[in-house]
Amino acid sequence: MKGRGSVAGTPAQKSTRDSILDAAERRFAERGFTGVSVREIAGDVGLKNQASLYHHFRNKRALYEAVLARGVEAIVDLVASAPPSTSAAASTAAVDATLDRVIDYLVEHPQLPRLIQRAGIDDIRHLRGAVTRLLRPLYQQGLGILALSGAQWSAEELPHLGAGLYHILFGYFANAQLLELVTQADPLSSAAVARQRRFVKSAVAQLIGLRSSPAHVMPLRGVRRSPPPNF
Amino acid sequence: MKGRGSVAGTPAQKSTRDSILDAAERRFAERGFTGVSVREIAGDVGLKNQASLYHHFRNKRALYEAVLARGVEAIVDLVASAPPSTSAAASTAAVDATLDRVIDYLVEHPQLPRLIQRAGIDDIRHLRGAVTRLLRPLYQQGLGILALSGAQWSAEELPHLGAGLYHILFGYFANAQLLELVTQADPLSSAAVARQRRFVKSAVAQLIGLRSSPAHVMPLRGVRRSPPPNF
Amino acid sequence: MKGRGSVAGTPAQKSTRDSILDAAERRFAERGFTGVSVREIAGDVGLKNQASLYHHFRNKRALYEAVLARGVEAIVDLVASAPPSTSAAASTAAVDATLDRVIDYLVEHPQLPRLIQRAGIDDIRHLRGAVTRLLRPLYQQGLGILALSGAQWSAEELPHLGAGLYHILFGYFANAQLLELVTQADPLSSAAVARQRRFVKSAVAQLIGLRSSPAHVMPLRGVRRSPPPNF
Amino acid sequence: MKGRGSVAGTPAQKSTRDSILDAAERRFAERGFTGVSVREIAGDVGLKNQASLYHHFRNKRALYEAVLARGVEAIVDLVASAPPSTSAAASTAAVDATLDRVIDYLVEHPQLPRLIQRAGIDDIRHLRGAVTRLLRPLYQQGLGILALSGAQWSAEELPHLGAGLYHILFGYFANAQLLELVTQADPLSSAAVARQRRFVKSAVAQLIGLRSSPAHVMPLRGVRRSPPPNF
DNA sequence: GATGAATGAGGATTCATTCAT
DNA sequence: AATGAATGAATCCTCATTCAT
Numbered sequence: 021m022k023g024r025g026s027v028a029g030t031p032a033q034k035s036t037r038d039s040i041l042d043a044a045e046r047r048f049a050e051r052g053f054t055g056v057s058v059r060e061i062a063g064d065v066g067l068k069n070q071a072s073l074y075h076h077f078r079n080k081r082a083l084y085e086a087v088l089a090r091g092v093e094a095i096v097d098l099v100a101s102a103p104p105s106t107s108a109a110a111s112t113a114a115v116d117a118t119l120d121r122v123i124d125y126l127v128e129h130p131q132l133p134r135l136i137q138r139a140g141i142d143d144i145r146h147l148r149g150a151v152t153r154l155l156r157p158l159y160q161q162g163l164g165i166l167a168l169s170g171a172q173w174s175a176e177e178l179p180h181l182g183a184g185l186y187h188i189l190f191g192y193f194a195n196a197q198l199l200e201l202v203t204q205a206d207p208l209s210s211a212a213v214a215r216q217r218r219f220v221k222s223a224v225a226q227l228i229g230l231r232s233s234p235a236h237v238m239p240l241r242g243v244r245r246s247p248p249p250n251f
Numbered sequence: 252m253k254g255r256g257s258v259a260g261t262p263a264q265k266s267t268r269d270s271i272l273d274a275a276e277r278r279f280a281e282r283g284f285t286g287v288s289v290r291e292i293a294g295d296v297g298l299k300n301q302a303s304l305y306h307h308f309r310n311k312r313a314l315y316e317a318v319l320a321r322g323v324e325a326i327v328d329l330v331a332s333a334p335p336s337t338s339a340a341a342s343t344a345a346v347d348a349t350l351d352r353v354i355d356y357l358v359e360h361p362q363l364p365r366l367i368q369r370a371g372i373d374d375i376r377h378l379r380g381a382v383t384r385l386l387r388p389l390y391q392q393g394l395g396i397l398a399l400s401g402a403q404w405s406a407e408e409l410p411h412l413g414a415g416l417y418h419i420l421f422g423y424f425a426n427a428q429l430l431e432l433v434t435q436a437d438p439l440s441s442a443a444v445a446r447q448r449r450f451v452k453s454a455v456a457q458l459i460g461l462r463s464s465p466a467h468v469m470p471l472r473g474v475r476r477s478p479p480p481n482f
Numbered sequence: 483m484k485g486r487g488s489v490a491g492t493p494a495q496k497s498t499r500d501s502i503l504d505a506a507e508r509r510f511a512e513r514g515f516t517g518v519s520v521r522e523i524a525g526d527v528g529l530k531n532q533a534s535l536y537h538h539f540r541n542k543r544a545l546y547e548a549v550l551a552r553g554v555e556a557i558v559d560l561v562a563s564a565p566p567s568t569s570a571a572a573s574t575a576a577v578d579a580t581l582d583r584v585i586d587y588l589v590e591h592p593q594l595p596r597l598i599q600r601a602g603i604d605d606i607r608h609l610r611g612a613v614t615r616l617l618r619p620l621y622q623q624g625l626g627i628l629a630l631s632g633a634q635w636s637a638e639e640l641p642h643l644g645a646g647l648y649h650i651l652f653g654y655f656a657n658a659q660l661l662e663l664v665t666q667a668d669p670l671s672s673a674a675v676a677r678q679r680r681f682v683k684s685a686v687a688q689l690i691g692l693r694s695s696p697a698h699v700m701p702l703r704g705v706r707r708s709p710p711p712n713f
Numbered sequence: 714m715k716g717r718g719s720v721a722g723t724p725a726q727k728s729t730r731d732s733i734l735d736a737a738e739r740r741f742a743e744r745g746f747t748g749v750s751v752r753e754i755a756g757d758v759g760l761k762n763q764a765s766l767y768h769h770f771r772n773k774r775a776l777y778e779a780v781l782a783r784g785v786e787a788i789v790d791l792v793a794s795a796p797p798s799t800s801a802a803a804s805t806a807a808v809d810a811t812l813d814r815v816i817d818y819l820v821e822h823p824q825l826p827r828l829i830q831r832a833g834i835d836d837i838r839h840l841r842g843a844v845t846r847l848l849r850p851l852y853q854q855g856l857g858i859l860a861l862s863g864a865q866w867s868a869e870e871l872p873h874l875g876a877g878l879y880h881i882l883f884g885y886f887a888n889a890q891l892l893e894l895v896t897q898a899d900p901l902s903s904a905a906v907a908r909q910r911r912f913v914k915s916a917v918a919q920l921i922g923l924r925s926s927p928a929h930v931m932p933l934r935g936v937r938r939s940p941p942p943n944f
Numbered sequence: 945g946a947t948g949a950a951t952g953a954g955g956a957t958t959c960a961t962t963c964a965t
Numbered sequence: 966a967a968t969g970a971a972t973g974a975a976t977c978c979t980c981a982t983t984c985a986t
Contacts, residue, residue: 036966051374054286058960069968071962076966080960134372140429141365141372143282151432159433173450179434180450183426184419191418192411198371201382202390203410219404219411226457267949289977300951302979307949311977498970513836516748520956531972533958538970542956596834602891603827603834605744613894621895635912641896642885642912649884650877657876660833663844664852665872681866681873688919729945751981762947764983769945773981 037076039065045087049131052138053084085150088139091132092154098122099158102165111168115228116221119189123217126193130208133193172229185224192216268307270296276318280362283369284315312377319370319378322363323385329353330389333396342399346459347452350420354448357424361439364424403460416455423447499538501527507549511593514600515546547612550601553594554616560584561620564627573630577690578683581651585679588655592670595655634691647686654678730769732758738780742824745831746777778843781832784825785847791815792851795858804861808921809914812882816910819886823901826886865922878917885909 043064047056058080062070077083102118103110126133139147159182166178173181192199192207199207206212265273274295278287289311293301308314333349334341357364370378390413397409404412423430423438430438437443496504505526509518520542524532539545564580565572588595601609621644628640635643654661654669661669668674736757740749751773755763770776795811796803819826832840852875859871866874885892885900892900899905 052283052285054283055373057958059958067967069970070960071969072967074961137368137372137426140426141368142286144428144432148432151429155429155433172453177446177450179430179436180423180447181454183423183430184450184454187418187422187426188415191422192414195368195371195414195418197375198382198386199410199414201375201379202386205410215408216411219408219415222403223412223415223458227454288975290975298950300953301977302952303950305978514745514747516745517835519954521954529971531974532956533973534971536957599830599834599888602888603830604748606890606894610894613891617891617895634915639908639912641892641898642909643916645885645888645892646881646912646916649880649888653880653884654873654876657830657833657880659837660844660848661872661876663837663841664848667872677870678873681870681877684865685874685877685920689916750979752979760946763981764948765946767982 036065036067040073040076040083041087041090044083045091045135046131048084048087049135049138053081053142058083081146085146088135088147089150089154091129091135092150094125094129095122095132095136096154096158098125100161111165112225115165115224119221119224120217122189123213123220126190127208127213130193130196133190137190137194166228181227185227188223189220192220267296267298267303271298271304271307271314272318272321275314276322276366277362279315279318280366280369284312284373289314316377316381319366320381320385322360322366323381325356325360326353326363326367327385327389329356331392342396343456346396346455350452350455351448353420354444354451357421358439358444361424361427364421368421368425397459412458416458419454420451423451498527498529498534502529502535502538502545503549503552506545507553507597508593510546510549511597511600515543515604520545543608547608550597550609551612551616553591553597554612556587556591557584557594557598558616558620560587562623573627574687577627577686581683581686582679584651585675585682588652589670589675592655592658595652599652599656628690643689647689650685651682654682729758729760733766733769733776734780734783737776738784738828739824741777741780742828742831746774746835751776774839778839781828781840782843782847784822784828785843787818787822788815788825788829789847789851791818793854804858805918808858808917812914812917813910815882816906816913819883820901820906823886823889826883830883830887859921874920878920881916882913885913 040061044056044061047061047064050056058073059070061083062068062073065073067073073083077086098121099118101121102114144151162182162185163178166173166181167175196207207216271292275287275292278292278295281287289301289304292314293304296304298304304314308317329352330349332352333345375382393413393416394409397404397412398406427438438447502523506518506523509523509526512518520532520535523545524535527535529535535545539548560583561580563583564576606613624644625640628635628643629637658669669678733754737749737754740754740757743749751766752763754776755766758766760766766776770779791814792811794814795807837844855875855878856871859866859874860868889900900909
C-alpha cells in the first residue's frame, strides 16, 4: 500500500477504494494484468466511468501493485504471526498451525493464489521493490524454520525445499480450474480441501523430516475409508 | 520466404510456420496470451507484416493453442515414453529416469514451464479439448505409476500427490525469475539445477515412498484399494 | 467538446451525436454501409479520432441503424400526419398533399432516398426490428388509403400498386446520378423537380384512379371486395 | 466485357471465367462492390486461392464491371430485340411482349435487378463508359417508344415517365426481400409474380395511355377471386 | 491455369489516460 | 468524488494485390 492509503485508525472512506481493490483482485487473478481493462474493473464497482477510478489510483499499474501488495501482505502476516519457536516439537506444531491458517485463508480467498502465482511468472521487473520488501523477509523466516527442523537437507538444498513447499501449497489452489478439468472433480469442495490439507501437512512433515506429524494422521483414519473419488 | 528464409540446399531449414511457433512460445511464456501482440511475434520471425502470420494460423488464439499443444505434447511424449514397469523396483528406476528426462527438457526449454503454468492459471475454457486429449491420459498414466509404488497414500489422496509433484517439478522453473529475486542466486545455474534435480528426486522418492518413510506406510495399505470418493 | 463545438450562449448548437448522424447519413447514402469507414465519418464531424465516435454509438452498425431509423421515421411522420380521410375526394386531396410533403422533404434531403433504397436492397436481416416497427404500420396505412380510393385494382393487387408507387417516388431521387448521366440533364434542378412532381401526382392519380381512366374501373369494382390471395 | 473476352465462336474455356462471373454477380448483387471480398468469390468458385482469380480479371473492379456489363447487356438485348414498330397498336403488343420478356428474365435472374439498382445508386463515376455505351441507346429507344404511344405526356415529361416505368419494373424485384418482410408474403412466388406481371402491364398501359390493354385483363378475372393473401 | 506465401494498407474496435465540469 | 467527452496509440484482423513456383 502506498501514499494515499487508509489514514491511521479511520475506517471511514473504505467504500469505493476498497471496492476497486476487491474487483481488481478478482479480475487480475482471473486474467492477469494485461487481460483486464480498467473499464471492466470500474464497471464491476458500479462506476459509470473509468475516469472515476483514476481518483483512487494513479494508473492501472499502481492499482495492480496495490492489489498485489494487499494480497501478499495478508499472506505474510499470516506466516509472520507464527511464534518464533526454537524447539523442533514447537516448530512442528507451529508449522501445522501456519499451514492451517494459510490454507484457511486461501480457501476464503481462492483468487489470491492465482494472483500471486501469476505475479511470480510474469515479468517481475515492476515488482522488485515489493518483492524485496515483503518476500525476502518471509523467505528468510521460512529458511530459519526449515533449518531448525530435523532436516535431511543440506543448507544449500533448503531454498529448493522452500520453493517446493510453496509450490505445493499455492499451486493446488492456483490451478484449481485445471485440476478440475483433468480430474473431473471439484478441487475446492470441502472434502477435497480437507484431503488437500491432510496431504500438505503430511507431505510437509515428511519433507521437513519431523517425526511428530503422524499424530494428526491417526484421527483422520476413519475418514480415509470414505467412499472413493472417481479420479 | 524472404529475409532470413531457407538458404538453398539445406532442406531441413526451419519452416516459417515453425519459426512462428517458436517465437510465439517464447513471447506467450514471457507475457501471456493477452500480453503479447501478433505484431510482435511476426516481427520476431522476420515477417514484415502481421498479415503473413494469418496465412499460417487462423488467428491469435489458434496460434496460442498450437504453441501450447506442441509444448504439452513434448512433455507428454517424454513421460509416455517411460516403460510401463510393474515392479516397484523397476518403477523407481523408471520414475527417476522420467524425472531426469523431464528436467533435462525443462532446462533446455526454460520457457515451457512458464507457458504451461500460465495456461493452467488462465481461463481454460478455450483449452478443454486439448486438456482432455493430452492431459487426461497423462494424468491417468501418472496415477497408475503412483498407485504402483509402495506408497503411504490412499487412493483418494493420489490426485493430490500427483498435483503436488507436478507443482514441485514445474513450479521451480516457471518461477525462476521470482526465485532469483528472492534468493539472490540464479536458479538456472548448472549448480542450482543439479541441486534441484537431487532435491526433486529425493522429494519424490520420499513422497512416493519407494525409498524412505516406510514407518506409516503399512497401516494405509489396505485402504488404497478402497474405491474413490467424489472429491 | 473541442474544435467546432458549442459556441457559448447558443444552446441549440447541434450536439456531437447529431453531427455524427448527419455525416454518417451522407456517407452511408453515398457508398453504403461497407463502403464507408468509421474514420471517415469521424473525420467529417471534426473528431480527431475514431475512438470518440464510439462514445456515442456502440459500433458502426448501431450508428448505421440509428441513421436509418432517423431517416425512415422522418418519412413515416410525413405520411402519418396525413388526415385519415374517408371520402374519396378528401382522400385525393390528402394524397396530393402527402406527395407534396414527401417530395419537398426528399428534395431537401436528397441523400435519404439513396439511403433507404440501399437498405431495401441490402441484407435486411439486421433491420428486421426497425422494419417491423416502422415500415409495417406505414404499409398498412398506405394500403388503407389505396383501398379507399376509387381504384381499378383488386385487393390482392394493392400491395403491388403500393410497391410501384413507392418505387416511382423514391427511385427518381435515389437514382438521380444515373438519370443525369443517361438523360444528360440535372434531375434535381428546380424545373426537373417540378416536372417530376407533376408527373408523380398525375401518375398516382391515374394509377389510383381518382381522377382519370374511369373507363375500365367499373367492371373491376366488385372484385375489389374479394378476399386477398396468398401472394 | 473487355479485352480478353470470349474468342469469337469458341465456347471452349467457359468454365472458370464464367463461374467467376456467376459467383461475383450473386455476391455483388447481395452486398455490393465494397461488401464482397475477392477471397469470397474465389471460394465460391472452388478456387483455393484468391490469386487464381487475377488470372481472369485484372482486378476486383474489372471483375465488377464485367459482371455489370454482362447483366446490363442481357437486359439491353432483351429490349433491343423488340421490333421497331411504328403503329400504336403494334407498339402496344411490342411493349407487352417486351415486358414479358424482361419479367421472365428477371425472374430467372433474381439477383440482376439488385445488382443494377445498386449500380444506379452507387457512385457511378467508374461506370461512365458503360453507361454511355449501353444505357443511353436503350434510353433513346425507350423514349422513342413512349413518344409513339398516344401519350398524355409532354415531351419533357417523357424522361420522368421512362424513369418511373424502369423503377416500377426493376424495383419490385430488387426490393423483394424488403417487400417480403413488410408484406409477410413471398414476392417471388409464382402467384405473386403473375400478379406483378399483370400489374406492371396494366400500369404501363395506363401510364402510356394505350387503350388496348384491357384485353388481357378479362381472361384473368377468374383468378382475382382466388383466396386472399394476408397482406 | 492454379497455388502458397508474402505484404502494405486499411478495416473496426478497445486501450489507458486526461480534462473540464 | 464522479462523470461525459475526447484522444492517441494500439489492438486483432481482412483487404486487394503481387510474385515465384
